[in-house]
Amino acid sequence: MNANLLPTGSVYFMPSQTEAEERRTLTVLVDNEPGVLARVVGLFSARGFNIDSLTVSETEHDKHRSRITVVTVATPKVLSQIKLQLERLVPVHKVHDLTQEGSAIERELALVKVAGSGDSRVEALRLADAFRAQVIDATTESFVFEITGKSSKVEQFVALMVPLGLVEVVRTGLAAITRGPEGM
Amino acid sequence: MAEQMTGAEMVVQALIDQGVEHMFGYPGGAVLPIYDAIFQQDKVRHVLVRHEQGATHMAEGYARSTGKCGVVLVTSGPGATNAVTGLTDALLDSIPLVCISGQVATPLIGSDAFQECDTVGITRNCTKHNYLVKSIEDLPRILHEAFYIATSGRPGPVVIDIPKDVQFALGTYHKPQARPSHPTYKPQIEGDLEAIKVAVDLMLRAERPVFYTGGGVINSGAEASRTLRELAELTGFPVTSTLMGLGAYPASGSQWLGMLGMHGTYEANMAMHDCDLMICLGARFDDRITGRIDAFSPDSRKIHVDIDPSSINKNIMVDIPIVGDVNQVMEEMIRIWRAKTNQPRTEAIAPWWKEIEKWRRVNSLGFTNSDTIIKPQHAIQRLYEATKGRDVYITTEVGQHQMWAAQHFHFDQPNRWMTSGGLGTMGYGLPAAIGVQVAHPDALVIDIAGEASVQMTMQEMSTALQYELPVKIFILNNEYMGMVRQWQELLHGGRYSHSYSDALPDFVKLAEAYGGHGIRCSDPAKLDSAIDEMINIRKPVIFDCRVSKEENCFPMIPSGKPHNEMILPDTADIGSIIDERGKVLV
Numbered sequence: 039m040n041a042n043l044l045p046t047g048s049v050y051f052m053p054s055q056t057e058a059e060e061r062r063t064l065t066v067l068v069d070n071e072p073g074v075l076a077r078v079v080g081l082f083s084a085r086g087f088n089i090d091s092l093t094v095s096e097t098e099h100d101k102h103r104s105r106i107t108v109v110t111v112a113t114p115k116v117l118s119q120i121k122l123q124l125e126r127l128v129p130v131h132k133v134h135d136l137t138q139e140g141s142a143i144e145r146e147l148a149l150v151k152v153a154g155s156g157d158s159r160v161e162a163l164r165l166a167d168a169f170r171a172q173v174i175d176a177t178t179e180s181f182v183f184e185i186t187g188k189s190s191k192v193e194q195f196v197a198l199m200v201p202l203g204l205v206e207v208v209r210t211g212l213a214a215i216t217r218g219p220e221g222m
Numbered sequence: 223m224a225e226q227m228t229g230a231e232m233v234v235q236a237l238i239d240q241g242v243e244h245m246f247g248y249p250g251g252a253v254l255p256i257y258d259a260i261f262q263q264d265k266v267r268h269v270l271v272r273h274e275q276g277a278t279h280m281a282e283g284y285a286r287s288t289g290k291c292g293v294v295l296v297t298s299g300p301g302a303t304n305a306v307t308g309l310t311d312a313l314l315d316s317i318p319l320v321c322i323s324g325q326v327a328t329p330l331i332g333s334d335a336f337q338e339c340d341t342v343g344i345t346r347n348c349t350k351h352n353y354l355v356k357s358i359e360d361l362p363r364i365l366h367e368a369f370y371i372a373t374s375g376r377p378g379p380v381v382i383d384i385p386k387d388v389q390f391a392l393g394t395y396h397k398p399q400a401r402p403s404h405p406t407y408k409p410q411i412e413g414d415l416e417a418i419k420v421a422v423d424l425m426l427r428a429e430r431p432v433f434y435t436g437g438g439v440i441n442s443g444a445e446a447s448r449t450l451r452e453l454a455e456l457t458g459f460p461v462t463s464t465l466m467g468l469g470a471y472p473a474s475g476s477q478w479l480g481m482l483g484m485h486g487t488y489e490a491n492m493a494m495h496d497c498d499l500m501i502c503l504g505a506r507f508d509d510r511i512t513g514r515i516d517a518f519s520p521d522s523r524k525i526h527v528d529i530d531p532s533s534i535n536k537n538i539m540v541d542i543p544i545v546g547d548v549n550q551v552m553e554e555m556i557r558i559w560r561a562k563t564n565q566p567r568t569e570a571i572a573p574w575w576k577e578i579e580k581w582r583r584v585n586s587l588g589f590t591n592s593d594t595i596i597k598p599q600h601a602i603q604r605l606y607e608a609t610k611g612r613d614v615y616i617t618t619e620v621g622q623h624q625m626w627a628a629q630h631f632h633f634d635q636p637n638r639w640m641t642s643g644g645l646g647t648m649g650y651g652l653p654a655a656i657g658v659q660v661a662h663p664d665a666l667v668i669d670i671a672g673e674a675s676v677q678m679t680m681q682e683m684s685t686a687l688q689y690e691l692p693v694k695i696f697i698l699n700n701e702y703m704g705m706v707r708q709w710q711e712l713l714h715g716g717r718y719s720h721s722y723s724d725a726l727p728d729f730v731k732l733a734e735a736y737g738g739h740g741i742r743c744s745d746p747a748k749l750d751s752a753i754d755e756m757i758n759i760r761k762p763v764i765f766d767c768r769v770s771k772e773e774n775c776f777p778m779i780p781s782g783k784p785h786n787e788m789i790l791p792d793t794a795d796i797g798s799i800i801d802e803r804g805k806v807l808v
Contacts, residue, residue, distance in 0.1 A: 069406060072354065073342060084347050115535070122532035128351040128371060128407045 057113040061090070062137040063144060063214045064121070066106040067222060069129040070096045077127050078106055087120050088112060091146075091189075093211040103131070107214050134222055136214050144214040148192045153180040154203030162202040169195045180205070224396055229358050230255035230389040233322060236365035238265045239397055242293050244284060244660050245269070246277035250297025251337060252324030255389035269660055269689060272681040274301050276653040278308020278379075279679070282317045283654030286640045287615055288661045289443055291373050294321040299337030302383070303344065307647060309379045310348040314644025315466060316441055318377035320368050321349075327387040328356060341383040350378030351407075355385070358393035366398040374402075375409025376530040377441055409529060413546030413554060421501070421525045421542050422558040428499035428567070430522075430574040431459045434482065434511075437466030437643070438504015438528060438548045440636045446470070446549035447636040450503065453552050456559055458566030460578055462490035464505050465628055466643040473632035479578065480587070483511040484779050485625040488586035488788060489578055491777075494519050495785035496577070502526045504548040507537040508644070509781070517784030527551045586777045587629050588793035596746050598623065598698045598769040602630040602670065605696060608753045613665040615658045617641065619651040619675030622704035622775045627670040649678030652695060656682055659691040666694070666757060673699040673766075674723050683736040686762040694756050695764045697729060700771045708774045712789075733764035744768035 068074050075094055082089050091109035096102070110120060117135070124133045136142035150171070152162045159181075166173065166183050169191065175182035185195050189212060196207050216222070227235065233256050237245065246269045249257045260268050271277040274296045281292025292312075296305050302323045312319045326335040342354045351371050353364045361384070368380040425431060433454060439446045447470045454461050454477050461471045462479040471478060480487035482494055494500065500522045505511070507526075512518045515537065524540040526533075527548050534543040544551055589599045602623075616631055617640040618624040624641055633639050640658060642650035651669040659667045669676070676697055686693050698704075706721040730740030739759050743752040743766070756763045776791040790796065 072356075073346070076343070077346060080346055115539075119532065119536060122534075126530070126532050128404075131406050 057115060059111050059113050060117065060137075061109065061111050062117055062135055063142060063212060064108045064110065064124070065134050065136055065214060065222065066108065066124055067131040068104050068106060069131070070102045070104040071129055074104070074129045075106070077129065078108075078124065081123055081127065082108075082110075082120075085119070085123060087116065091211040093213050107212055109212050132222060136216060139216065141217050142214045143217060144188055144212050145186055146189050146192055146210055146212050147184065147186045148196065148207055148209045149174070150183045150185060150196060150199055150207050151180060151205040152183065152199050152203050153205050155179055158202040162199060165195070165198055165202075171195065224394045226392060227395050228255065228259070228389065229355075229361050229384065229391050229393065230259040232361050232393065232395045233365065233384070233389070234259040234263055234266060235395055236362065236398070237293060238263075240291070240366070240369045242266055242291070245293040245295055246271055246280040246284070246657065247295030248274050248277060248297065248301060250301050250324065252298035252326055252386050253295060253301075253322075253389075255386065256295065256322070256324070256384075268295070269656075269685065271653070272684050273679065274304035275307050275649065276656075276679050276682040276685065278305050278312065278319065278321065279647070279650050279653035280657030280660070280682075281319050281321075282308065282312055282315070282650075283617055283640045283657030284661045285317050285319060286440070286654075287637050287658040289637060291318040291320055291369055292657070294319060296321065297324045297337065298326055298341065299339045301337075302339055302341040306344060306348055307645075309345055309381065311642050311645040311647045311650065312379040313348055313350065315642065316377050316437060317379070318372040319379040320372050321379060321381045323381060323383045324389070325354065325383045325385040328385045329387070331385065341381065345381045348379070349381050350376075352381035352383065354383045355388050358388055358391035361388060361393065362395050366402065367404065369398070370402040370404065371407060375407075376438075410531070410545050411529075411547045411550060413527065413544040413551040415554065417542055417544045418551060418554045419558055421544065422555055422562070424499055424523055424525065424542065425457060425459075425501065425555070425559070426562060426567070428459075429570060430497045431457070431499040431501065431571065432479075432493045432497045433459050433461040433471075433501050433503060434463075434494065434505055435461060435467045435470055435503045436464040436505025439467055439470040442504065442547055442549040444636060446504075446552065449549050449552040449556070451475070453556055456556055456566060458568050458571060459501070460493055460575070462486070462493065464508070464511060464643070465641060467505065468628060468639045469633035469636045472634040474634050481628050483508075484513070484781070485629065485775055485777065487629075488584045488777055488790065488794070489581035491779065491785040491788060492581045493578055497522045500524045502528075502540070503552065504528065506533045509537070512537060513779045514782055514784045519785070584790065584794050584796060586788070586790055586794055588791055588795075589773075590793055592770065593746060595770045596744060596749055596767060598626050598700065598773055599630050600746065601698060601749065601767050601769060602626050604749050605668070605670070605753055606631045608750065608757060609666060609668070612757075613662070614638065615640065615655075615662060615665055615667045617651040617654040617658060617667070617669045619669070619671045620646045620648045621672045621675060621706075622700075622708065622773075623670055623672045623675075623698040625705075625775045626698070631670070648675035652676055652679050652693070653682045653685075655693040655695070656686050656691055659686075659693050660689070663691075668694040668696050671695050671697045672704060673697050673701065673726060673729070674703045677727075680732070683733070683738060683762060683764070687737045690761070692759070692761050692763070695762070696756070697764065697766055698769050699726075699729070699766050700769050700773065701726065702771060704773075705775065707772075711772075711774070712780070729764045729766035733762070736762070738762035738764060740764050740766065742766040742768065
């Protein structure tokens, strides 16, 4: 019965998105106090921001500081909000947009389990060698490879392993750092 | 300096050292040690509420009417969850609160113990910051830090969750630092001088300028309101304000345009739409202000002064962002303006004022009065006239009555108007009025209410009686959730789905049941004397003002529409503007 009704106009006006989304790597220096990760992650979910990859670990034990590397996809306007909202959190020291600030080195580590025998087993080992992946566990019917590199390299290696008996993959997410002598 | 005491004693001592005189709370198992410490002193007065939501709104009213930090004390579990609405309200309206909650003992945390909840988890997104105190060593620092964070920068609520064993533990207390600082939290107070210079240059060249002020001016302190008045006088520019900023610039001032936004005046919204320079001072371009974003003030340069960097360019892109305390920035603006000229831009903006005068003549707040039935706008106007010249504070609930109060009650001073703007919390007004009355025992404190909203926190009448707080609850009773009904009428084909206030209590008897005084009035001729009766009774009053049921609150910018597409009341005199833009008026 409501099918013929005109739109009510009782929703907020949503501006259509015209700007293209960009992929950015942010690095966030925080005090490693309880709940700090929940604050950062909660901010992203509460405000509808995306997280593509997230890597966290304490990096300065004496000062109890952690570095959080977040890869996000958003329009430039939203990216600026993400940065400002992160800076508003009390335990956050600094937020840097590594993608915007220039050349940063990005690496991630993956552990890749492949099972098989015969030619596919040999081929997996040969490809691992070409990708400079290490064998960190082996049985007569399986390997676990450790591979480090850009995300694209890891993706490519994993894709090649699929037909050769890929069982499972675990990835650390991205860690990133700027080039040159300057610190954060 | 350093003194040995228990965690509970530290809490009370820190409150004393922070200058706290009143707190609002409700006891329970996990805060008993703190209540014991409160019992053994008489410096901090505790107000016992009837529901923890009431405590948070009382603290908000207290904070907003004094400029001080509001303090709340609740127990674990339901005590903390009941406080969530008020904490969120304080976050959205930037009200400084410190809420101390009890927690189950640390060894029990995570075991689903009796009255346990994840308070820091639940309140993380509805506070400016929160703490779980795991060790007595951290407690004094956290207590003082909480006050610093709550009251500095953009104010907001801070929760300190203290497990019961930490309250019992013995530790070393230290006093607050004379000049508090924090390793990572550093609010920016001073605005960038270069940006302020550019802003003043634009102001000196503007032909159609407008000051758009907000709650930030109130939060910046009484000094900021004085500075704003000076800046307005110096420049000669018109001033409008958000709901939260009413009173910063006096409603009796000649440059006052009235409130802007969804239910703002025609002149304020048209000035915002047509201006060539918008100077936003401590406001945040909320959707109730901007209406349709891509049609918001299309031809203006925009200056935005805000203490919170994340408010800038969030909803509206601006030309000159200035991060800093609004009072400090306005003082700089005045100084730089004076260095260049000591004159207002009277001549240059005379045509703009002429246009504004034309919009003013529309009389967008007009309504058709009646001899037989009380019109809600009329009731507010009579209330305003009857209380003029008195030491009066107004709180509101949320809905039509709130907008009518904002439109028809006029504020000449800051901190006199307490309302839930950002969150729109029905049930805010009654407890907020109690909080205001605690801070100003001899003032006239009136909650302008709706019959639906006020029932959400009605039990706080009992608090008012207990502490002999003579708050006046002036209910505009139209037997509807009026704003819901209005939207249903205008936007949902008049299908009044669940917006009728059925089975209402007899508010006069209800007042009497609580030990207060009840008044009912439905006759316009008797309204003035009934209002006088309310004002002159030195105890809590519930005034059941029976008003016309289907009155709509106009003017109104329907959501999703630009400022120049307002719905005006039937009485509006659109003759003077019909040639130019009357056609766009719906």
